Amino acid sequence: MSDRRSQLESLSIDREDESAPGGISIPVMIAIVLIFSALSAGGTWYLMRSAAPEAQPVAALPAPAPASETPAESPAPASARPAQRTSGLVATGYVVARRQATVSAEITGRISELLVEEGARVEQGQVLARLDDTRARIQLDLLMAQREAAATRPRALLAQLNEAQTVLQRAETLAAREIGSQAAVTAARAQVDSLTAQISAARADYQAVAAQVRAQEDLIDRHIVRAPFSGIVIAKNAQVGEILSPASAGGGFTRTGVATLVDMESLEIEVDVNEGQIGRVTPGQRVEARLDAYPDWRIPAHVEAIIPTADRARATITVRVAFDERDTRILPDMASRVIFVE
Structure with a gap:
C-alpha cells in the first residue's frame, strides 16, 4: 500500500516552482493585467467620445458642370426652370372678347x-x-330708264338752242341793216335764253336721277x-x-x-379685384392665368388695364388681363383664375 502511494507521489508535478513571489500563479497575474488593460481602454474611449463635438450634416455640393458645356449653350426650357414665387392675390373672372x-x-x-x-x-x-332684293332691282331698272331719258333731253334742247342762236344772229343782222324789226331780235334772244335755262334744268334733272340710281344701287348692296x-x-x-x-x-x-x-385675337380676361387689394396690381404686371377647363395649364399673361371705376355694390374694381400667347383652346366666356406674379 505504501509502495503504491509512493509511486503516485513520484508521478505528481510540483507547482511551487511556477508560482510567482507572493503565492500568485503567473496565469492568474496575466489574466488580471488583461482585464485592467481592457477596462482602461474602454474608459478612455468613452471619455473621448463624450468630449468630442457632435458632427454636423454636410450639405451636398452641386455637381460640377460637364466640361462639354459652354456659356453659349441655350437656356433651360421654361418647364425646367424653378417656378416664380407668386403673391397671395388671386382673382377670378371670365374670358371675354374685346371685339x-x-x-x-x-x-x-x-x-x-x-x-x-x-x-x-x-x-x-x-x-x-x-x-x-327683287323689288329693289325692279326699282333700279326704272330709275336707270329715267336716267337715260334725262340724258337725252339736254341733247335735244342743245339742238334747239343752236337753231335759236342762228335766228337771233339773222334778226340782229337785219335789224342792223334796218330791214328787220327790233321786236324780232328781242323774240329771238328770249328764245335763246329760254332754251339755255331748259338745258340747265335738264342737266340738273339728269344729275338728280343719276343720284337716285346710285342710291338704289347702294340700297341693293345693303341687302348683302x-x-x-x-x-x-x-x-x-x-x-x-x-x-x-x-x-x-x-x-x-x-x-x-x-x-x-x-375676333379671337381680342380675347382677354376680366377679373374683379377687391378694393383693398387693388394697390397690389399695376399695369403691365405679370400674371399667371389658369382656365377651369385646363387647371394644369399655366398661361402667361399681363395686366392690360385697370378700369378706373369701382363697383359700389361689390366693392371691386375690374382689371383687364391680356394673354401673352394665343391658343385655340381659349374660348369666350370660359371661367378663369389669375395669380398676380410678384
Whole structure:
C-alpha cells in the first residue's frame, strides 16, 4: 500500500516552482493585467467620445458642370426652370372678347341665302347672308330708264338752242341793216335764253336721277350682309326665309341678326379685384392665368388695364388681363383664375 502511494507521489508535478513571489500563479497575474488593460481602454474611449463635438450634416455640393458645356449653350426650357414665387392675390373672372358683334343688315328684308355655319372662320368683308332684293332691282331698272331719258333731253334742247342762236344772229343782222324789226331780235334772244335755262334744268334733272340710281344701287348692296372684321362665327341667329329687321325686338320669324362674330385675337380676361387689394396690381404686371377647363395649364399673361371705376355694390374694381400667347383652346366666356406674379 505504501509502495503504491509512493509511486503516485513520484508521478505528481510540483507547482511551487511556477508560482510567482507572493503565492500568485503567473496565469492568474496575466489574466488580471488583461482585464485592467481592457477596462482602461474602454474608459478612455468613452471619455473621448463624450468630449468630442457632435458632427454636423454636410450639405451636398452641386455637381460640377460637364466640361462639354459652354456659356453659349441655350437656356433651360421654361418647364425646367424653378417656378416664380407668386403673391397671395388671386382673382377670378371670365374670358371675354374685346371685339364681338351680332352682324345684321341695315334694312328689313327676307333672308334668301345664308352662307355661314357655327365655327366657320370668316374674313373682313366676306358675304355672310343675302336678303331678297327683287323689288329693289325692279326699282333700279326704272330709275336707270329715267336716267337715260334725262340724258337725252339736254341733247335735244342743245339742238334747239343752236337753231335759236342762228335766228337771233339773222334778226340782229337785219335789224342792223334796218330791214328787220327790233321786236324780232328781242323774240329771238328770249328764245335763246329760254332754251339755255331748259338745258340747265335738264342737266340738273339728269344729275338728280343719276343720284337716285346710285342710291338704289347702294340700297341693293345693303341687302348683302358682310363680316365687319375677321373672326369666328360662334352662333347662327337666323335661317333662310325668316325676316331680318335690325329695328325689331326679335321673336317669331323676325330676327335682329344673322350671326354672332368674335375676333379671337381680342380675347382677354376680366377679373374683379377687391378694393383693398387693388394697390397690389399695376399695369403691365405679370400674371399667371389658369382656365377651369385646363387647371394644369399655366398661361402667361399681363395686366392690360385697370378700369378706373369701382363697383359700389361689390366693392371691386375690374382689371383687364391680356394673354401673352394665343391658343385655340381659349374660348369666350370660359371661367378663369389669375395669380398676380410678384
